[in-house]
Structures are given as structure tokens and as C-alpha cells.
Amino acid sequence: GAVVSQHPSRVICKSGTSVKIECRSLDFQATTMFWYRQFPKQSLMLMATSNEGSKATYEQGVEKDKFLINHASLTLSTLTVTSAHPEDSSFYICSARRPVNYGYTFGSGTRLTVV
Amino acid sequence: AQSVTQLGSHVSVSEGALVLLRCNYSSSVPPYLFWYVQYPNQGLQLLLKYTSAATLVKGINGFEAEFKKSETSFHLTKPSAHMSDAAEYFCAVSEGSAGNMLTFGGGTRLMVKP
Numbered sequence: 001g002a003v004v005s006q007h008p009s010r011v012i013c014k015s016g017t018s019v020k021i022e023c024r025s026l027d028f029q030a031t032t033m034f035w036y037r038q039f040p041k042q043s044l045m046l047m048a049t050s051n052e053g054s055k056a057t058y059e060q061g062v063e064k065d066k067f068l069i070n071h072a073s074l075t076l077s078t079l080t081v082t083s084a085h086p087e088d089s090s091f092y093i094c095s096a097r098r099p100v101n102y103g104y105t106f107g108s109g110t111r112l113t114v115v
Numbered sequence: 116a117q118s119v120t121q122l123g124s125h126v127s128v129s130e131g132a133l134v135l136l137r138c139n140y141s142s143s144v145p146p147y148l149f150w151y152v153q154y155p156n157q158g159l160q161l162l163l164k165y166t167s168a169a170t171l172v173k174g175i176n177g178f179e180a181e182f183k184k185s186e187t188s189f190h191l192t193k194p195s196a197h198m199s200d201a202a203e204y205f206c207a208v209s210e211g212s213a214g215n216m217l218t219f220g221g222g223t224r225l226m227v228k229p
Binding site for chain 1: 151156157158159160161164205216217219220221222224
């Protein structure tokens, strides 16, 4: 139980295009999901907290117009990287907070490469 | 504010040797503490968590960790390393509740030599 599916696992896109990453909780409802960014050989950096039915809360220094987050249902949050540039290349990971006993389940991550 | 420090970004052990990964935390309220493992190009998998119950916590894959309030530590150990343990390990803390925001340490890469 408590599975989070993240797609795609890898994506390569051209500079200037937009990329959407999906994070789904498969067997539980997640009112809160989190999006992280991880640079090579570094830790996870929280980008934003996504709450179902309301606007996401972005961490300081994260451009909300560039990293659009939508949490339209209790099982789906999406992160759209708009007008992607090579410096946006990174590993993006989502996590969902479980409603019972809390705790977090992480997605398997998305490797984004912008060329 | 909460923070986590993992001492040693790289740890190398021989197969069969003791694994010790260090984690110290800072928290203004009783902390909830977690250890996660990450394999290349994958998400994070929970190894174990401390939620104010027993101070010695046993997790998956033979790992355990001991919460020491006086030392503000939550070190991860395993008596005998396997090659399959080679991965990145992250210590994390959340304040006041297991459901509050996680703050991660910098991570420790564990290498296991044959």
C-alpha cells in the first residue's frame, strides 16, 4: 500500500518548451504533496508544497511562474516546467503525505534534461 | 527551525563490516526523525522512523537507528554490510509531527567494497 506513481521517469526536451510531470497517489488520498529538486550528488531541495484545491506554497527562491503546480484532485499533482532552459535540468521528486499515521511516500523521480 | 547534519558525505566499508552513518539534528520541539535510502535515478525509500516511542528503532534490510536526545543524534547502523546496501542515505527531521515538512540532511553515499 501507499504507492506514489511519478511519470515520466525520464524526459528530454528542447529549450523553450514546457514539460509536465505527474505525481499520483495510487491507493490513498493525498491532500498534501511536495515537490523536490535534486542536483547531482546533492540532497533534496523542497520547491513547493501542493495542497489539493488551493494554490501551492513555494519556497523562497523558487519561481512560481516557471514551476507551475496544480493539485486538482486528491490523487494527482502536476509540476509543469515552463520555458525550460538547460539550467532546469535536474532530478525532480514528488512525495505525498499519507492521511493515516502521516509519513511520506516518494515517487520514483523524473530526470529532466533540457537541450 | 529544524536542521539536519550528516557527517561524512562518503562512507566506504568492506562487505560484512559494520555500517555507521551519522546524523545530528536540531529542532526546537520534539523531533520526528527518518532515514531514507535512494538508489541511482530512483525516489526515496523509507528505512525507518523515530516517532517518540522506543529510542532504538529497527527498520528494513537489517538497519536500525538509536535516538539519543542528549547528543541530538540519530545514527544509522547495520551490523554487516552487503553489496546491495551501496546507495545514498538521507536523514530527515520533521518538527512536532510526522506529517510536518521534512528537512533533509546532505546525504551520505555508502560504498561497499568486496
